[in-house]
Amino acid sequence: MRFFGSEWHIAIWNRLDHSVRSGTSAAEAALGAPFWEYLTAKNPDAGAVFDAAMESTSAVQMGVVARKYDWDTATRVCDVGGGTGTLLSAILGAHPSLRGVLFDLPSVVAKSKPVLDSAGVTDRVEVIGGDFFAAVPEGCDRYLLQAIVHDWDDDSCVRFLSNIREAMVDDGRILVLEFVMPEHDGDHFAKTIDLEMLVDTGAGRERTRAEFDALFARAGLRVHRTTPIALTTMFELERAQVP
Numbered sequence: 547m548r549f550f551g552s553e554w555h556i557a558i559w560n561r562l563d564h565s566v567r568s569g570t571s572a573a574e575a576a577l578g579a580p581f582w583e584y585l586t587a588k589n590p591d592a593g594a595v596f597d598a599a600m601e602s603t604s605a606v607q608m609g610v611v612a613r614k615y616d617w618d619t620a621t622r623v624c625d626v627g628g629g630t631g632t633l634l635s636a637i638l639g640a641h642p643s644l645r646g647v648l649f650d651l652p653s654v655v656a657k658s659k660p661v662l663d664s665a666g667v668t669d670r671v672e673v674i675g676g677d678f679f680a681a682v683p684e685g686c687d688r689y690l691l692q693a694i695v696h697d698w699d700d701d702s703c704v705r706f707l708s709n710i711r712e713a714m715v716d717d718g719r720i721l722v723l724e725f726v727m728p729e730h731d732g733d734h735f736a737k738t739i740d741l742e743m744l745v746d747t748g749a750g751r752e753r754t755r756a757e758f759d760a761l762f763a764r765a766g767l768r769v770h771r772t773t774p775i776a777l778t779t780m781f782e783l784e785r786a787q788v789p
């Protein structure tokens with residue numbers, strides 16, 4: 547509620563007209579900077595509120611992700627765009643032999659220590675700050691992407707998905723957690739989040755199952771299986787061709 551009620555977030559929504567007319571981010575129109583730049587460079591207090599909001603939404607999902615996936619088949623999991631580490635902490639907390647890598651922008655992972663410490667997993671997590679468009683940490687067998695794909699347009703997603711496909715071990719898997727946009731014209735929570743992506747990022751959007759399949763194929767990936775997780779779906783991706 548602190549995120550939804552923040553003056554800067556309300557200012558973004560007050561420029562919905564700009565996004566609807568132009569198809570571009572209202573954040574730039576309202577705040578004078580792209581969404582991520584505003585949160586990380588221009589207004590760190592807003593960034594702290596946003597990171598806490600992501601921790602809260604992760605908290606809704608994390609128990610289910612930790613339980614519903616067979617983590618015993620994994621050894622080293624990297625949470626790409628993993629924020630301050632809430633989801634990764636829950637998974638490692640439930641699976642004591644698993645090791646983790648927390649990867650996000652440097653200013654975001656800098657805030658992860660209290661989260662990892664309170665979960666008692668600090669000694670099993672490598673914290674790495676970086677840009678997933680440049681490269682991601684190498685050699686993990688699972689890569690998590692929760693609420694990342696919906697932040698970006700297809701070309702951008704293909705760039706970081708391809709980086710992960712290159713970085714993961716031969717039989718590695720990518721776990722993508724997202725809403726799936728229904729094909730029908732009725733109400734669905736994914737449509738609210740779709741508008742949130744539009745006003746915040748401009749290029750971000752929710753996708754239908756067919757749109758996900760086409761996107762993953764462009765990055766040389768295919769769906770191995772899907773699992774419903776609360777309101778979202780977890781896509782488990784493998785390389786479309788063995789390297």
Ligand SMILES: C[S@@+](CC[C@H](N)C(=O)[O-])C[C@H]1O[C@@H](n2cnc3c(N)ncnc32)[C@H](O)[C@@H]1O
Pocket residue numbers: 582600601603604626627628629630649650651654676677678679691692693694697
């Ligand atoms: C919607 S949040 C999701 C956070 C987390 N996965 C979760 O579900 O709580 C998107 C995350 O992507 C990170 N991010 C944005 N651009 C990035 C980049 N170029 N490289 C790495 N992380 C990035 C943000 O800092 C933010 O933590």
